[in-house]
Amino acid sequence: MDALLLHCPSMAKRPCCSSPTESPLVLNPSPTAPKPDPLDRLLESFLGLSDLPSLSLDLSLDRLLESRPCDSDQDDMIDRVMRLGSALLEAGRRSARKRATFHNAVVWALPPDLTIKVFSMLDTQSVCYAAATCTFFHKCASDPLCYANIDLTAVVPRVNNVVVSTMIQRAGKVLQSIKLGLVPGPTASPESSQSLVYTIRNSVDASGFSWNDKRSRQGKESSILTRSCLSSLSGDSDAPGTICIIVSMPISP
């Protein structure tokens, strides 16, 4: 029976492209490819020029310019050189990006749902780093599930109300918990931090959540968070279940 043969993404061992020079990902043009466009052939021979020392290109361009009698013709020629140069540069970059995207799809074989699962296990800052890695990760890191358990605790306070409410909005209805506040750095002893756990049964109760009292106990390191960072919770009147909010703060010795 081969019921297992259905719908399974390829799990074949991927070539490990550690070195960008040995490129197993080059797509060989198929031998049955249609006749090349004349422009392709022109471009290909033109690309041979890149092997020439740049001095020969300089000299050649100079000769061509001298052969143009009038000033405006010369200006026009220089303009064309510039335009062609940047058009080629752009085309080269675009192709490099396309190949990078293709490379990523081979190396990172997880489909979006499994990638989102991995990201949902990260704290929120790490999700943001992952999003900046490549376009596929950015797409996956936009999924609400990546923010179901918002963890914005950090050694240094850099999170403000806007960040918290943005993340709450991203999570939307799948929001389960929020962790905020400061965690002790590697030098501090574990006892110097205390966690306060708030449980909000629904948005109405969120208004009873007293942040400011606790905040004043954080002393000098008081973060820039206020209760209003949770205001976006109120919009979610149909948020099901319970949202757990944990606030960590260092306790003065």
Add this chain to the structure above:
Amino acid sequence: MASAPENEKNASAPEKKTLTLKSMINNEEFVVDEHVALQSVTIKNMVDSDCAGDVIPVPTISGEILALVIEYCKNHANPSASEDDLKKADAGIVAKDIYTLIDLVLAANFLDIKGLLEVTSQKIADSIKDLPHQDVREIFGVENDYTPEEEAAVRAEHDWAFEGFP
């Protein structure tokens, strides 16, 4: 972890059934006790619906990965294994390079083994925790395919997270 003790052959226990899993990538075969294999919901569904033959072909999972999956299932099918033992055994199974981990996630997802999917996904997540995007690229072997403008926009979106990073 050890195979079931011989003394289980008492009258009440029916003859122990085994299943053979065969990797279709390299044709490697694994004979496993049925209760071990049934930790895979995919295999369980096949067995329950009577469409599992003597040999169950497993496509696109290599023998190397299948061996790890079976090791996991054996560990977790052992009723005398303590929570601690299992944790240690799991840590051993996921102590692998990123490509093996990705294959394990795919295999766990395909065979529908929830616990294995959790520990392998968690291991991948742990490997990039707190690391900036340049490090993530290196660890996962992925390349930057952003335009400079797009990359700047993504960083601006989360400027607080990138404070202090080049």
